[in-house]
Amino acid sequence: EADIYQTPRYLVIGTGKKITLECSQTMGHDKMYWYQQDPGMELHLIHYSYGVNSTEKGDLSSESTVSRIRTEHFPLTLESARPSHTSQYLCASSELETQYFGPGTRLLVL
Amino acid sequence: QQPVQSPQAVILREGEDAVINCSSSKALYSVHWYRQKHGEAPVFLMILLKGGEQKGHDKISASFNEKKQQSSLYLTASQLSYSGTYFCGTGGSNYKLTFGKGTLLTVNP
Numbered sequence: 001e002a003d004i005y006q007t008p009r010y011l012v013i014g015t016g017k018k019i020t021l022e023c024s025q026t027m028g029h030d031k032m033y034w035y036q037q038d039p040g041m042e043l044h045l046i047h048y049s050y051g052v053n054s055t056e057k058g059d060l061s062s063e064s065t066v067s068r069i070r071t072e073h074f075p076l077t078l079e080s081a082r083p084s085h086t087s088q089y090l091c092a093s094s095e096l097e098t099q100y101f102g103p104g105t106r107l108l109v110l
Numbered sequence: 111q112q113p114v115q116s117p118q119a120v121i122l123r124e125g126e127d128a129v130i131n132c133s134s135s136k137a138l139y140s141v142h143w144y145r146q147k148h149g150e151a152p153v154f155l156m157i158l159l160k161g162g163e164q165k166g167h168d169k170i171s172a173s174f175n176e177k178k179q180q181s182s183l184y185l186t187a188s189q190l191s192y193s194g195t196y197f198c199g200t201g202g203s204n205y206k207l208t209f210g211k212g213t214l215l216t217v218n219p
Contacts, residue, residue: 040214
């Protein structure tokens with residue numbers, strides 16, 4: 001089982017603020033992913049990375065950006081938060097196909 | 111192509127059995143099953159691979175039907191702890207999983 005951490009767990013922020021959601025894993029997995037999920041709804045892939053300096057956009061268009069400078073770290077940034085960004089953001093990592101999820105960050109933009 | 115899960119929701123009494131299906135319109139190579147409890151992250155249950163056997167642990171098992179392009183998750187003698195949303199994720203050649211919309215399972219005493 002992967003050890004994958006996300007901070008903060010909860011964030012309430014005003015419109016227009018810049019935010020960074022942190023995701024770190026200690027398993028040395030090359031592949032990392034960001035999903036957006038509204039309560040009780042499906043998982044939408046918004047970004048993924050196959051390794052350092054590799055990032056791709058996912059199936060759901062997102063105004064967020066990501067970076068992968070270190071294998072263990074995959075932060076997600078919103079330059080200007082909006083109420084429509086209110087959601088849960090889940091980070092995951094994998095060695096092969098099976099993905100292991102972090103606890104998630106619940107974001108509320110007022 | 112997003113896999114289709116059925117049913118969308120199911121309510122059981124403790125001790126009853128349930129089957130959740132995951133169907134794809136394209137050829138399946140792997141199916142991953144996850145359970146997500148309310149307010150928590152999805153937890154990996156098991157993976158089924160093309161040509162592989164039926165898998166299971168405890169009273170939860172799954173099968174892979176290549177002909178039907180479908181996987182089924184079987185929950186036997188359900189416990190209260192089985193409650194949650196079950197997602198199937200289908201794999202491809204690029205390490206991305208495409209998840210279904212989920213099946214909400216509620217087990218009542």
